Amino acid sequence: MTDLPLIISDPVKAALDDGRAVVALESTIITHGMPWPQNLETARAIEAEVSAAGAEPATIAVIEGKLCIGLTDAQLEKLAKARNVAKLSRADMAVCLSRGGTGATTVAATMIAARLAGISVFATGGVGGVHRGADQSFDISADLQELAETPVTVVCAGAKAILDLPKTLEVLETLGVPVMAYGQDTFPAFWSRASTLKAPLRIDSPAEIAAAQKMRAALGVPGGQLVANPIPAEAEIPHSEIHPIILRATKDAEAHGIAGKALTPYLLQRIFELTNGRSLDANIALVLNNARLGAQIAREMATKA
Numbered sequence: 001m002t003d004l005p006l007i008i009s010d011p012v013k014a015a016l017d018d019g020r021a022v023v024a025l026e027s028t029i030i031t032h033g034m035p036w037p038q039n040l041e042t043a044r045a046i047e048a049e050v051s052a053a054g055a056e057p058a059t060i061a062v063i064e065g066k067l068c069i070g071l072t073d074a075q076l077e078k079l080a081k082a083r084n085v086a087k088l089s090r091a092d093m094a095v096c097l098s099r100g101g102t103g104a105t106t107v108a109a110t111m112i113a114a115r116l117a118g119i120s121v122f123a124t125g126g127v128g129g130v131h132r133g134a135d136q137s138f139d140i141s142a143d144l145q146e147l148a149e150t151p152v153t154v155v156c157a158g159a160k161a162i163l164d165l166p167k168t169l170e171v172l173e174t175l176g177v178p179v180m181a182y183g184q185d186t187f188p189a190f191w192s193r194a195s196t197l198k199a200p201l202r203i204d205s206p207a208e209i210a211a212a213q214k215m216r217a218a219l220g221v222p223g224g225q226l227v228a229n230p231i232p233a234e235a236e237i238p239h240s241e242i243h244p245i246i247l248r249a250t251k252d253a254e255a256h257g258i259a260g261k262a263l264t265p266y267l268l269q270r271i272f273e274l275t276n277g278r279s280l281d282a283n284i285a286l287v288l289n290n291a292r293l294g295a296q297i298a299r300e301m302a303t304k305a
Contacts, residue, residue, distance in 0.1 A: 006069065009072070016117070024110055024117075025057055029043070031085040031087070032104065035280075040081075049288050055295035065098075067093075085102060086102065090109065107156075112150060115150050115151065125286060128159070129160065129168030139259065148177050153297060155290045157191075157230065158187055158190050161190040161191055161242060161246060162249070169200065178226065179226045180225065182228065187199040191282045192236055212225060213301065231285060
């Protein structure tokens with residue numbers, strides 16, 4: 001660990017040392033998920049939601065070869081304005097660090113960083129998964145394998161609705177990842193409160209989620225938990241409305257030959273255009289909702305420590 005270029009901010013370090021609740025937050029939502037200035041405004045709002053719910057926010061990014069756990073407001077703004085920022089996952093985070101580069105952390109990379117810092121709860125928008133047409137492209141997000149290996153509870157609004165949700169759930173089951181819908185029996189679908197899929201597990205309180213994570217650790221079972229928290233009803237785009245828009249955006253991506261890491265940002269931007277910005281409003285609402293729940297879970301984890 002002495003060779004690890006890890007920088008934990010003073011507020012996050014103080015919270016960890018005191019045994020207080022801390023919630024990890026990713027940075028690709030800032031660099032790849034939203035346009036300026038909504039990205040900075042949303043990053044600040046997410047941190048404020050975590051703080052208001054009684055936990056310390058820890059936004060994570062690689063900055064000039066340092067793995068930063070907790071960013072200053074100046075760092076947030078610089079990242080939000082930056083161009084051509086690397087999108088880091090398990091495969092390339094070490095290379096970016098060793099080269100002294102700057103990059104935003106995906107779900108997988110944020111989970112790795114959270115584990116290194118001793119943070120057990122991470123709130124995000126939606127996790128990656130199995131892409132449509134993966135039987136030909138083999139495009140499966142590293143987020144799924146990370147959930148099977150790294151002991152962090154991840155709060156999201158379900159897997160991103162642009163993905164093949166049935167196959168994503170199948171892979172998560174194969175990997176032994178508990179997938180819990182919060183307060184409902186159906187699996188949330190990011191912009192929509194419900195999909196056509198039944199959730200593998202239902203859980204109804206932050207205390208239950210924290211207890212399940214602690215029991216998993218006691219059993220010696222590796223990996224984390226995926227908590228699928230439905231978007232607030234007033235902000236959702238119903239499945240029947242968003243589904244044809246996703247199909248059109250996917251066809252547009254195919255027509256332009258867009259794939260790999262460029263695919264998700266393209267699809268999110270195209271869906272933003274096709275919904276006249278409504279998808280961005282929904283995205284902001286769901287990630288704030290997840291930040292609140294993440295803070296509640298982190299508080300339960302701290303109480304039971």
